[in-house]
Amino acid sequence: MTFVDKLQALAQTANRAIKQAKTLDELQELETRFLGRKGELTSLLRGLAEVDEKERPALGSLANEVKVKIESQIVQARVGLSQGEMQEQLHAEAEDVTEPGTRPPEGHLHLVTQAMREITEIFSRVGFVRTRYPEVDWDWYAFEALNMPKDHPARDEWETFFIDAPPSAKMGKVVLTPHTSNAQVREMEQKKFPIRIINMAKCYRRQMDITHVPMFHQFEGLYVDKNVGITHLRGIFDYFVKQFFGPTRQTRLRPFHFRFTEPSFEIDVSCGICDGTTKLPNGEKCRTCKSGWLELGGSGMVHPNVLKAAGLDPEEYSGFAFGWGVERSYMMKEGMQLDDIRTLYKNDLRFLQQF
Ligand code: DAH
Numbered sequence: 001m002t003f004v005d006k007l008q009a010l011a012q013t014a015n016r017a018i019k020q021a022k023t024l025d026e027l028q029e030l031e032t033r034f035l036g037r038k039g040e041l042t043s044l045l046r047g048l049a050e051v052d053e054k055e056r057p058a059l060g061s062l063a064n065e066v067k068v069k070i071e072s073q074i075v076q077a078r079v080g081l082s083q084g085e086m087q088e089q090l091h092a093e094a095e096d097v098t099e100p101g102t103r104p105p106e107g108h109l110h111l112v113t114q115a116m117r118e119i120t121e122i123f124s125r126v127g128f129v130r131t132r133y134p135e136v137d138w139d140w141y142a143f144e145a146l147n148m149p150k151d152h153p154a155r156d157e158w159e160t161f162f163i164d165a166p167p168s169a170k171m172g173k174v175v176l177t178p179h180t181s182n183a184q185v186r187e188m189e190q191k192k193f194p195i196r197i198i199n200m201a202k203c204y205r206r207q208m209d210i211t212h213v214p215m216f217h218q219f220e221g222l223y224v225d226k227n228v229g230i231t232h233l234r235g236i237f238d239y240f241v242k243q244f245f246g247p248t249r250q251t252r253l254r255p256f257h258f259r260f261t262e263p264s265f266e267i268d269v270s271c272g273i274c275d276g277t278t279k280l281p282n283g284e285k286c287r288t289c290k291s292g293w294l295e296l297g298g299s300g301m302v303h304p305n306v307l308k309a310a311g312l313d314p315e316e317y318s319g320f321a322f323g324w325g326v327e328r329s330y331m332m333k334e335g336m337q338l339d340d341i342r343t344l345y346k347n348d349l350r351f352l353q354q355f
Helices: 003-020 024-035 040-050 056-093 111-124 153-157 182-188 230-244 304-309 326-334 341-345
Strands: 129-131 136-138 162-168 172-176 195-204 215-225 251-258 261-270 293-302 318-325
Touching: 003 024, 003 040, 003 056, 024 040, 024 056, 040 056, 111 129, 111 195, 111 215, 111 230, 111 326, 182 195, 182 215, 182 304, 215 230, 215 293, 215 326, 230 251, 230 261, 230 293, 230 318, 251 293, 261 318, 293 304, 293 326, 318 326
Parallel strands: 129 195
Antiparallel strands: 136 172, 162 172, 195 215, 215 318, 251 261, 261 293, 293 318
8 A cells, every 4th residue: 555545545534433423522532543643644654754755745745635634624523513512402401481480389377377467457447556565474464463462362263384483572473474464564554645555465374175275375455544434445345346257246245253354344246157146047056156155355444453553543544454365266257166276386287278
């Protein structure tokens, strides 16, 4: 084989191999194989030494042409392949921005929080401001200032958690507030009249069964000024019931006894299921209420001793107070009978997502 034949054979092999290369890496290998320092063309050129001296320049320039040709074929192939690879990558990573997105799961407020917001809003329309008082408080505010001296049996109703903290000589022990009534004396002490507040807070009692949870919520209303009477209590109560439960619901005050109010009442709302008739449309007896009425909670005119404990003169000031349960009110509103009230706080989404 002459030098020229070898050169042509090399050019052909290179050309074919370059055309068949599928990746940039393969091309790189071909470049080294044909044009590298130890490559096929270089070793061929070494053979020029044996060729007749006169023919050398012509053969040298022919070899150079072959080199330039191979180089340009590689460059072209490289452009082609890199475009292809880029297309492939673009295609693989492409995002369709017009595709509808996936919606992240969206939560909502707990039904007790929803109820608290609604109650706050209803009272704010008639001038009541939501206040916040401690949920860990002195015995004084939770009991004693509310006309319940130490060791008074009335205290037994509030199954209180005591905090293991040093007692104060004047204020007594520290308790988890068993009701929201601790707000009464705390608010009156500030002597900013008229007092029209809603204290909505957590309450704690040592009880746990299908109708009790150790932590629940109450809202405490307090209206104190000069000449506040029972008619005001009735008016506010009626207003709240019609707003919260619906315009057809009736209300009644039933005489009762609390240490911190005189006179005291239990407040009832007509049953929304049987419309206060005790009978369902199909003639059966209503199982939600006993007598056509549902008990909402306690209320009454603030006891003179409570006014005095806050430093107010009972001859000058009077007021009413009420304390109702948030969970209970909500369930009465929805006509909802939970088999177990603890369901409210189990964080089971299958239950909570219904509200
Ligand atoms: N604090 C009472 C309780 O937890 C409820 C209550 C009754 C609050 C009468 C009042 C009231 O403000 O006047 O059972």
